[in-house]
Amino acid sequence: MAIAKAERLMNLALCLRGASRPLSKRELRGSIEAYIEAAGEEAFNRMFERDKDDLRELGMVIETVESIDGDTGYIARPDSNRLPPLSLDPAEAAALGLAAKVWQQVRLAGAAGAALQKLRAAGMPETADVEAPFSALEPRIPAGEASFEPLMIACRDRRPVLFDYRKASAARPTPRVVEPWALECWRGHWYLAGWDRGRDDQRVFRLSRITGKVRSRGGDFTAPVPDRVTVRESVAAWAGEHATGHARIRLRTGSGYPLRSRATSLVEGGDGWDELELPHGHGLGAWLAEFGPDLIVLEPAELRADVVDRLRAVAKG
Numbered sequence: 001m002a003i004a005k006a007e008r009l010m011n012l013a014l015c016l017r018g019a020s021r022p023l024s025k026r027e028l029r030g031s032i033e034a035y036i037e038a039a040g041e042e043a044f045n046r047m048f049e050r051d052k053d054d055l056r057e058l059g060m061v062i063e064t065v066e067s068i069d070g071d072t073g074y075i076a077r078p079d080s081n082r083l084p085p086l087s088l089d090p091a092e093a094a095a096l097g098l099a100a101k102v103w104q105q106v107r108l109a110g111a112a113g114a115a116l117q118k119l120r121a122a123g124m125p126e127t128a129d130v131e132a133p134f135s136a137l138e139p140r141i142p143a144g145e146a147s148f149e150p151l152m153i154a155c156r157d158r159r160p161v162l163f164d165y166r167k168a169s170a171a172r173p174t175p176r177v178v179e180p181w182a183l184e185c186w187r188g189h190w191y192l193a194g195w196d197r198g199r200d201d202q203r204v205f206r207l208s209r210i211t212g213k214v215r216s217r218g219g220d221f222t223a224p225v226p227d228r229v230t231v232r233e234s235v236a237a238w239a240g241e242h243a244t245g246h247a248r249i250r251l252r253t254g255s256g257y258p259l260r261s262r263a264t265s266l267v268e269g270g271d272g273w274d275e276l277e278l279p280h281g282h283g284l285g286a287w288l289a290e291f292g293p294d295l296i297v298l299e300p301a302e303l304r305a306d307v308v309d310r311l312r313a314v315a316k317g
């Protein structure tokens with residue numbers, strides 16, 4: 001199905017771009033095999049309108065021209081569908097080439113590669129392929145969550161969404177209606193910032209805790225979008241990055257590597273447990289609770305009580 005649609009779009013694009021004059025729908029239907037085989041005029045009209053919208057979304061400029069006889073014609077003039085001359089220096093071209101390699105998620109990787117090919121065709125220097133200055137480290141951004149793509153589109157289109165979200169301290173997800181603002185990757189995880197209509201406040205959501213499908217909702221945003229959305233700062237505060245003290249925990253040997261990377265001190269025990277000291281700030285309890293039976297909070301007492309309460313809430317369901 002995907003191959004058939006891609007072929008149909010390509011044929012339509014070639015017809016519109018290669019025409020010396022605007023072509024009517026009747027002429028286009030007689031020129032493209034998929035349109036000839038359409039089951040009836042109504043089916044063809046729906047297919048043509050969808051294809052035309054898809055080509056425009058991909059960036060093709062399609063003009064609609066009214067003839068003297070009142071017929072509507074369509075054409076994609078070459079001058080309107082040509083990138084302007086590019087003037088990138090080697091460093092800028094190399095940065096674009098590196099950026100195109102960042103995405104690991106299949107669809108985004110394909111889109112980045114296609115964009116790079118278009119830029120090369122328009123004259124971008126081939127030095128984008130030179131890896132010598134960047135060969136030691138090559139960044140990668142994972143985007144494997146099923147919710148990533150629909151949320152990315154919803155942020156772009158300013159469209160409210162509905163999804164089920166499971167908090168770290170809850171056993172079951174709850175529905176959330178959110179006006180999405182921005183997505184950001186922080187320490188290997190993707191987060192969404194937006195306006196939570198049910199809480200009547202801004203919230204940050206970790207994509208790995210979204211369950212089921214992300215569904216679009218109609219209507220406009222009800223809250224203003226900030227000029228600067230501080231996703232990373234919000235998550236850092238929530239995760240205890242802005243520490244106001246220290247916490248001591250016991251961690252089962254061979255587990256909890258994210259905690260070990262943040263520890264200010266670590267004493268290995270001979271009983272299968274290690275003792276760690278961590279920066280303690282707002283939201284640390286929610287993070288520690290995720291490690292379940294592999295972790296015991298020693299102090300402070302209020303942090304221990306917070307983690308125990310969260311684990312009890314999960315156990316009760």
